[in-house]
């Protein structure tokens with residue numbers, strides 16, 4: 201009886217492990233997709249919260265991404281995390297531990313990707329392992345803080361190109377363009 205149950209048990213364990221990995225990957229890959237295209241890109245186009253907080257150049261970004269308790273900063277962090285939470289809630293139907301591990305990895309990655317500001321550099325070995333996986337290194341995310349028009353994707357760099365394409369397509373509707381045209385309309389009569 202015990203002998204007959206063994207292969208069945210092994211299969212069940214393998215299935216649990218597989219579902220763990222699938223839920224983990226879904227939480228991160230789909231979560232980053234949703235956060236990038238439903239929060240981060242729209243914020244850069246039409247809103248001010250993320251630009252005022254995450255891209256505040258007067259403060260160290262390690263401080264405002266990791267340590268700050270400022271309500272605006274926390275709100276930006278929460279809204280950016282919300283898509284991951286929604287995706288994790290769905291992935292939890294496959295594996296709750298996998299979805300939770302995905303969220304935990306995502307949070308660790310938030311802290312890690314802001315460490316360039318502290319002078320940390322990614323060791324060559326880590327870089328070599330993570331590059332082919334398309335994972336955002338702190339040095340990549342540092343690029344987004346230096347130039348907010350590049351290096352989209354919180355965790356995965358493969359979202360950068362489509363995010364920039366979308367930004368370019370929707371650029372004419374952005375706050376930046378609307379404000380500029382409003383200013384030039386106001387200035388026009390003065391010049392005439």
Ligand SMILES: [Zn+2]
Pocket residue numbers: 254261265314341345
């Ligand atoms: Zn950042």
Ligand SMILES: [Zn+2]
Pocket residue numbers: 240244250254255344348
């Ligand atoms: Zn940004």
